[in-house]
Amino acid sequence: MAAATGTQTTEHRIGLRTVIGLGATALASGLLVVVLIVRLIAASQATSTNVSSGFQLVGHAAPDFTTQVWSGPKGQSSFHLAALKGHPVVINFWASWCVPCVDEAPVLEQAWQTYQSKGVVFIGIVYQDSQQNAMSFVDQYGVTYLVGPDASGSIAISYGVTGVPETVFINKQEIITGKFGGQEDQNTLDTAINKLL
Numbered sequence: 328m329a330a331a332t333g334t335q336t337t338e339h340r341i342g343l344r345t346v347i348g349l350g351a352t353a354l355a356s357g358l359l360v361v362v363l364i365v366r367l368i369a370a371s372q373a374t375s376t377n378v379s380s381g382f383q384l385v386g387h388a389a390p391d392f393t394t395q396v397w398s399g400p401k402g403q404s405s406f407h408l409a410a411l412k413g414h415p416v417v418i419n420f421w422a423s424w425c426v427p428c429v430d431e432a433p434v435l436e437q438a439w440q441t442y443q444s445k446g447v448v449f450i451g452i453v454y455q456d457s458q459q460n461a462m463s464f465v466d467q468y469g470v471t472y473l474v475g476p477d478a479s480g481s482i483a484i485s486y487g488v489t490g491v492p493e494t495v496f497i498n499k500q501e502i503i504t505g506k507f508g509g510q511e512d513q514n515t516l517d518t519a520i521n522k523l524l
Contacts, residue, residue, distance in 0.1 A: 390485035399473035415523035
């Protein structure tokens with residue numbers, strides 16, 4: 328009888344320890360889930376704010392920026408947006424790793440070839456990419472308009488960019504007339520550019 332009681336006590340202790348361990352694990356898991364949900368909600372609100380702030384830019388002055396020139400006019404090492412006052416400007420945020428950017432590259436280059444004689448300036452802002460990969464992309468897809476990096480990410484932030492590709496249209500008075508998230512097609516691009524002229 329004593330042996331049986333000892334066995335029951337050991338089993339009871341193991342059972343109690345197991346229950347306490349499982350309870351602690353469940354509590355920790357529950358806390359992690361709560362933290363994850365809070366972070367997801369915060370990220371969702373931040374993304375919504377960025378998206379809306381990007382589109383709220385339409386009708387307002389284009390944020391100024393200066394960047395290095397990785398590709399473009401010979402001898403030009405940096406570029407300042409304010410220097411283009413009086414010219415319509417198309418800014419395309421892109422990256423070599425972005426599949427839609429590959430698909431829209433010929434469309435943007437064709438538009439640049441068509442509209443540069445009308446004073447429209449195209450700028451490609453490289454988003455979260457290396458110079459080597461970006462320049463390989465430029466060479467492979469024959470991009471001839473000005474290309475430079477967003478080294479600190481501040482240009483993308485000021486334009487409310489949440490991903491690539493995104494394209495911003497700026498008129499001669501430096502006012503943003505449109506912002507398009509996603510891959511450009513010829514008709515959308517032509518329509519937006521013609522509003523700048």
